[in-house]
Amino acid sequence: LPVKQEDADLSKEEHCRLYCEEYSAICPQIDIQSRARRSEQAQLSQPLSLEKCVADCVNKAKFRFNGTPQDFMNRNTIQCRRNHLHMQLQEQNLATSDHCLHAMFAGKERCNSILPSTVYYYGLMRVGKLYFEDPYYEPKTTLLLSYGLGLYYEGAMRGRLQTRMPYFEVPRQGVTCPAAARKYRSADGTCNHVTMPRMGAVNTPLISTLEPSPPRTLPPVKDVAAILRRPENPSTVAPFNQIAVAWIQMMTHDWFQHDPTNPDSKMNRVTHWWDASQLYGSTLTQQRAVRVPNTGKLRLDKHQELNYTSTGIPITGFADNWWAGLHMMHTLFVREHNWLADQFELQYPGVYTANDKFQLTRLCLSALLAKIHTIEWTPTLLDNPVAALGLHTNWRGVDAILEYGTQFELQLAYRIVGGDQSVPHAGNGTTRETMYNTTFAMTEEFVAVYRMHPLLPDDMEIEGITLTLNDLSFVDARKLTKSVKTTQTLLQAFGTTPANTLSLQNYPRQLYGLEKPGMSQPINLAEIDLQRDRERNLPRYNDMRRQLLLKPYKRLEDLTDDETELNLLKSVYQDIDQVDLMVGCLVDKDRPYGFAFGIVPFHVFLVMASRRILNDRFFMEDFNAKVYTDFGYNYVQSGSLKQVMVRHFPELNDQIPDNPFMNWT
């Protein structure tokens, strides 16, 4: 294990030289952490015997189990499903009742303290889930109690799921971090994490935290894709618009991308961090290509639109799966980058070099994107006051409660829980090392639940002309982008075109014959989506429910009350355990109040939404005016999507609602 060996050879001074030339105060801490890692690694290298694992579960966790060790493993109990050491680390701090709780979720084994866990689960968690899923649930209680219970469910479930995230070493592979890496985000995502510098970097693996379903005969993807297809008659639409759709695709390009030419590869082609790599690239070479040399700015054409190569490839950080929606979003934020870089010169004349201005702008813009996503985009799709409060808390901490209303009881709650510092959130300095003791990486299940192609339209009207999705995609997008006011026109069209709902019969017809450059014939994206989840060993839907601590279903009938949908499901699946993950996500009626998607994707997001903030140094201990500058920090904390849009397209001011993701009139 290279990290272990390297660390073992380093003196304390070496640690300081390598990791914290500027911040020597944290050296002792680093030394302790390195020693802890080394001792963990030494234990990890011990062979794991099944008997020992079970014995530990029984002795350390005081967990009773009747059956063979193999049964124990097969039952998927949380103690044994992770590697042995991780189990010990995670579980030793848990109360016996929590072990029992895990076990109950996993397979209803007998526990020796069944009573407290029953009270806990059936009492707080059950009631909390009711209020979380429907804040207007009867019997009505006080706001404090219903929101409190709902939030309790969210927090407790996140904690449960979090204990399943693994700890693993990412080999350093010769990466050393220069002093500048302490101040700014690196091009390739290295050095965000001080002691494990390749954590979250480009070309490190996406991880699977769930287990594959047992093998069994499944219907061909072709047949399954056929039941997803959107019919010719008008599709069902959402209250939010196509800007929200283009937004989420742009975000996923920041977080993860598999290599479509090598479906077996688990490597992430972009950095795992929320660092706007879709704009800036995930390597130094890509970054140089998008920058205007010797300035802090990014390239735009003479109309201030995104630049393209002579062959129609956009010059930007991530250019795959391109369409007009991405042209619009990238142009908007590249313009914002250039405006912001100028502001650093105006605010601090002569203080910063061109490179400093570029790096500071990147820091601030990434944080603004993360903030817009957390407190504007996600609450739009999860239009539920309890979920929204949870999301605001992710960014602002318990201060969010104060913004939520002036009700006396909420104010009281704020005081009772101890105010701003009581909950980890952006900027409150909780270190990632102590956060859950896990390694940060995007997960395969996160990729899978974001397969949200049904949000897309089949066609869209732009300046009176109806264009199909094929007309808007790949190099065809370029044809639209040569006029002076392209992005303004696109924003108007996308703002007034509703998103489609995430439901069973709503997969765009156009995507069954998507003309992708380099392919000899059109691709069928619906089939590809299904196929990828199968070949990447994602659990099928019902197993996913089980592993996400949700009650599994018994019959296909449990998934939907709609007879047409049920008949479609029955035309391809014989039983509930066959249902593909994406199909289950689209059809499952288990959708909390106001949610645009179901509880399964939500449980996956619940963990990742917090981790990608709480594990990132630039959102935690380094999210402050010292690192971002006073101006930059205020820019992030006071900025919003509408502000950015109006800055660059003032003519749209009157049309853009306060929440630009909602349909414009």
Ligand code: HEM
């Ligand atoms: C017109 C717009 C879009 C086009 C042309 C498009 C096209 C594609 C293509 C060709 C793939 C690769 C399939 C493969 O070979 O594995 C893909 C993957 C994917 N798309 Fe889209 N897409 C579009 C919009 C969206 C939107 C709105 C979302 C919403 C979140 C989305 C989410 C994803 C995800 C999660 C993947 C899997 C990525 C991975 O495997 O790492 N796409 N898309």
